[in-house]
Structure formats: C-alpha cells, structure tokens
Amino acid sequence: MRKKTYAMRYVAGQPVERILAPGSFATIGKALPAGEPLYAESTLRVLVWNIFKQQRADWLSVLQNFGKDAHLVLLQEAQTTPELVSFATSNYLAADQVPAFVLPQHPSGVMTLSAAHPLYCCPLREREPILRLAKSALVTVYPLPGGQLLMVINIHAVNFSWGVDVYSKQLGPIGDQIAHHSGPVIMGGDFNAWSRPRMAALYRFAREMSLREVRFTDDQRRRAFGRPLDFVFYRGMNVHEASVLVTRASDHNPLLVEFTQAKDSEREKKQR
Template sequence: MLFRTLNLCIGGLLALLSVSCISVGSHDSLGSMKKSTKVAVADDSASHFICWNVHKASDEKFTEDVEELLEAVPEKNNLTLCFQEVRSTTFDMIKGLHREAVSGHYAPSWRLPFTKKSTGVLTIGNQPLPESGVVPIRAPRRELYVASPKVSLKSEIPLNDGRKIQVVNCHGLNFVPFSVLPKQLDRIFDTLEDSNAPAIVCGDFNVWSERRLKLLNQRTAEAGLVEAHPRGVEHSPAPRWLRWMNRINGFDPEIRLDRIYTRGLEVLDCYSHTGSESSDHLPLVLSYKVLPEE
C-alpha cells in the first residue's frame, strides 16, 4: 500500500510538472521608448552589452547588484541587457534603475503551477528593440522529459546605416541526451537571417564538458561568429549540485558556462563583473563597435 501510494505521488508530481510548462510561441513586450530620444545605434560609437544568468533574481541583493553593475558600465551610449533565468517580475524590479527609458522583450519558459508567475529570458535596452525582429526559440526537449523546456530569444538592434545587430539570448538545456543539443543549437542559429550581418549570440549555454563546448564552438564557427574572450581568469563558479557529475559525464568545473559570440563587431573589451553576489553566475560585460559594411 505504501509503495503504491508513493508511486501515485511521484506520478502526480511528474504530471504536475509537465502541465506547468507554458507555451513559448509568444512573448511579452515591455516598457516604452517614448521618453527616449534615441532612434538607432550609431555604428561608429562604443556600445555596451551585459549577459547574465540572474538565478531567478530571487536573492535580496539582486537589485543592489544590478544598480552597482549599471554604475560600473557607462550608460551614456547604448546598453543592452540579456538576462537568463529571470522571473516574469524581473523587468519591473530593475526598470527604474536605468538612467534612461528602457524597453525590450520577455520570453517565458516555465510557469509555476496554478499561477501566472513564470521564468524565462529577458532582453532589454535603452535603445529601440523593434517588435518585428523578435523570435522566441523553444528548445526541442524538456529537461528530464517533464521539467523546464528552456527558451531562447532573438531580438534586433537597429543601426543608423539601416542595418541591424541580430541578438540571440540563449539558455542551453541541461539533463538531456547529448543528441538533443545539436537540435537546440540548430533552432538557435537558424534564426540568424544573414550570414554576414552583425550579430551577438550569448547566454548560459550549460557547456560543462569538452564535448558540449566543442559542439557549441563548431556551430558558432559555422555561423561566422567569434567568441569574445573575457580578460582575466574570473568566471562563474561551477554550481555545487553539478560537481558530483565530474566522474560520470565529463563535467569540468573549469569550463565557463556563460559566453558571448560576435560577428561584424569590433570587441573593445570583455570581462566578468566580479562584484555581483546575488547569483551563482557572474555578469559578462562587453563593449564593442560595429564594423563598417563591406
């Protein structure tokens, strides 16, 4: 009887998890650019970009960390934030910390049971991010078959010369067979419309083994993307709950999970911001200029 009850409980829990995943075929547009005087990014000016897995923005120091991060990064030019593992309320938590009006897009991947609260990825900036360029990218498989499906998000930053920077904010799958990863990367890179257009592909790719990293580097090279290697040696520490995997799946705690790849850009600087403590990941900060069209 006890064994049967336990099985029913486990089955019920798995069923609950499976129905808790909301559709990611759509996205939410956030904020307004009405107060901003910016129209597009000047391709000859320095812009800034931050990529960060914020660990659901659940730590009480999160807003303090964001405020400190924004103070450390010049915002007088254009700034884009690509956050992974945000909550549906994260934008409202941080929109007032910017010195300029911000807007952007949120793509949900996981909804808590019986609520409208969700987690996903968030791309916002103090320059326009047009609705026309937004594409939510659903992962091909849920983690552990019934858990988080993960989602990535493509946006576009208009340039003054009529071009655009394609930005893909990625969250890589964990706890799936290796054969699933190429399928997720295919969906991500298939959204890049032009093989020569400026692009930034970034995120928490969960490349915790040499095999996973080799696959990611192969796909980015095929797309003409080059990694912006952060100066210094600091990077997010390996999560403690993952360290037990080092003997079974090739897990290497020295491999960075968070990465930024660029195309058609001149990388001026890239580094990990080490002052943040609210997440088990560190923000990656990139400054860049757009290369002239060939």
C-alpha cells in the same frame, strides 16, 4: 499538445504585449520602420547575466550599478517580478521576455532589455528531455548607427540531457535566424557547456555561423566541471573591452562587453 511559444513585451506606460514567433524570415528587419539606433556613442555596452530568478540579495543593486549604463542587458532565469519589470521599464525602451516555465507567481525565462525598440522579435523554447522543463531563447534585431541592423540572441541552453542531440537541436533554429541575417550579430547567455561534447557542439555551431568568441583576461566566469557556462559570441563588430563582474547576487557572474562597429573594409575582410 505543445504550447505556443511567445514573448511578453514590457514598455513603460503601455499594456503588456504578447508577441508570437514570426511566420517567416522575410520579416527580419522589416516588421517595423527603423527608429532611433541602439546607441549614439562610440561603444555599444552589453551585459549578460543569469540572474538566478532573483533569489539572492543585491541582484537589483548589481543591475542598477552595471545594467543602467548598458545598451543591452541579456538576462537568463529572469522572473517578471514587479521589481525587475519596474527597473526594466524605467531604464530601457523595451524589455522582452520568453516565459520558459511558470513559477508559482511569475514566469521565468530569458529577458532582453534594450535601449531601442526591436524591429524583429522571435521567441524560441526547447524542453529539457529529463526534467521536462523548458529553456528559452530570444532573437531580436535593432537599428545601429549608419543604417545596419544588429541581431541579438539571448539564450539559456538546455542543461540535463543525455548526449548533445537536444543541445544541438536548440541551436538549430538560432542558426536558421542568423543565416537569414546579413548584418552584425551578438549572441550571449548561459550555454550550460559543462561537458566536452557540449563545448565541441557549441564551437562547431559558432564556426558554422562565422561567430567569434569574446575572451576575458581575468576570467571569473561560473564554471561546472572546469568549463565556463556563460559566453558571448559576435560577428561584424569589434570587442573594445570585456570583463567579468564578481558578485554574490547570483550563482553566475555577469559579463560586461563593450563593442565598436567594424568598418566596411573590416567587415569585407572577415566575410572572405
């Protein structure tokens, strides 16, 4: 019997809450009344990082230096250790994690830290066909200044599989979520796009969803077989600045992207 997919929400001073996947897309942006927007400044800062289950020294100092000023932190391979939960609840209004698999002490999976409470939360899991371990993804929605709703996708893509059938299968439900959302979208994570067919499948998905890729001038992203593994895609936003932070605190380097909201005229032009 397949295990139920759920997210665990960590909020300072409150009991940990288990959140099951919503029953329909109609709940996107309607599950809760909109609260404070995700940011009030001119730019939205997003950090994307595979944190390697916090197995290396200095992971916390990297988060403290770069994560505390970000409005969104999209982590992959995040273990819910007391240190990480303490950082998340001390610096963010909410931290949502989708347990992909349970290690001896703490579950590991994608975790999204946010400066605003999500209005919608949809956890997703896909099992690795060879190792039989699961990879997770998380779709959340947040209010933006001006009343728009931002959809955020945090993903750790399946790694070991023959062909791209399972890889594309994992992207399918994410595409369904994006298709039912009319506002801006940011999708980031470890896509394990280490082969030409995987890259082709990922770029085909991005085109179908009208997502653009964030480009990095000094591209120090972690690579396998010469191809980058970590990406950020977006629509309905403008990239203000994008950089890769070089560190030994994980086997992946964090991506830091600053976005500004696209004006109505720009959004209309992109949608044509």
